[in-house]
Amino acid sequence: MEAAQFVLTLSCADRPGIVGAVSSHLAAQGSNILEAQQFGDAQTGQFFMRLVFRPCTLDVEADDLRAGFKVVAQRFGMQWTLRPRDRRRRVLLMVSRFDHCLADLLYRWRIGELPMDIVGIVTNHPRETYRHLDLDGIPFHYLPVDRASKAAQEAQVWAVIERSGAELVVLARYMQVLSDDLAGKLAGRCINIHHSFLPGFKGARPYHQAHRRGVKLIGATAHFVTAELDEGPIIEQDIERVSHSDTPEDLIRIGRDIERRVLARTLRLVLDDRVLVDGHKTVVFAP
Template sequence: MTSRILTLSCPNTAGIVAEVAARVADNGGNITEAAQFDDQFSGTFFMRLRFDIAEEGLGAFTTAFAETAGRFGMEWRLKDAARPTRMLLMVSKFDHCLGDLLYRVKLGEMNADVVGIIGNHPEEVLHTSLHKGFDYHHLPVTKDTKAQQEAEVRRIVEETDAELVVLARYMQVLSDEMCQFLAGRCINIHHSFLPGFKGARPYDRAHERGVKMIGATSHYVTADLDEGPIIYQDVEAVSHADTPADLIGKGRDIERRVLARAVHLHLDQRVLVNGRKTVVFGK
């Protein structure tokens, strides 16, 4: 038996769940996990299903389900649950998120295969040593060389067959063309509880406003800066006695855990984009 994860979305109508379950059962499959959501505002139905099925029944299931998907107008994806996702990481000078992700991958907590790391600074600026053993691509970027640098990034993405690109505190704004190229497969961590304090130096601006909580937001990258569909967020209490440096220190911990959680949810096929929002089947 092999385990598969099926995700789908379509206009909501009666009979979807029964039809999906029947296709699995008809081909000898056994459902081990199921979650669904009906967005009453958009009229869209979302579903995530994990099931075990014999290899010899997989082809018949795929053929039968394609017919079902066509009738219901579904967008769907079927993934081998055991196969690691090919993941490319991008970083600037701050490497706490990078180190955390690499540590989790090495521990086996994340079902991912790191196919490379891109940094716009030399790897000598990194404090972690966990990147050793992975291909590190130093691609410096300036305003004048941005187009050429992004072309090289695209080449690496294509050459490595990267399925997911993670901006692990990569402090460069991607061009609209790059955002389009990576649409749906690029996750960013923003050191602010979006939509508040977008852009640069959010902790300084949060300190100026005297906030009592700081947070971090992980989202899919779009051409609208820091406005992509949100995957996961978290916050931590602060006080009037905290300096901007204190906020930055506390923020590192939030950023690490928020990005790791978002990446984990994506790798486990638990995030479905719903317009400017997401449906997250958490676990």
């Protein structure tokens, strides 16, 4: 039996000696580094690093590893996380009427492609909307909302997040704008997916607007949610070329496919601690 793998991520002001200090510490503790990626942002002066390592002994606990690393972290003023790589994150999915992203995530989760524990689904549409999906065993929360009830509904959403212990919230085409208060509470742990036309073609029927303008590229963007609507740090994007012969319905169909795969890729990256926030952007350490 091999010892468990652990993932260490960190960011701090860039200066000489960081890599040496981290690797020397892990070596002194008897750990073997399996993966190492790093990036120094010349514009912000910040340094980012992700390591996967395996202790040479079987009975090492994550808390003991964290306690040992604190000395190095304090020395360099690091923001950092250290967790067992096989520990599954608790994830809450939020969705509205369009359920293509939800269906895709559920499929990938059930076949083991996305190693996570889904602790609930929150939606502003009744369960009958998703009668074609297998939701068996997943807590389902129907929380309708309108302009007058938004504050009360978001209080219910937050209560679900707290009760479920959700570490990550995924807006899988949840077509409600989160308030500044809720977005602030979820800073750094809430992912959204939308078409990539923004800031153009805002509002209703964006694909029809894009079709009227004769766009040649359509895509999708996944980002962390912030109080600034659809302007959080971008994690992943993708595009496809379209032509004059494509109808608005074709664009919608192609857009659905792009949204599904971009959100799935994004979630896989986040679950494996490959995404670090760098101000208004992200550092993504690709597999």
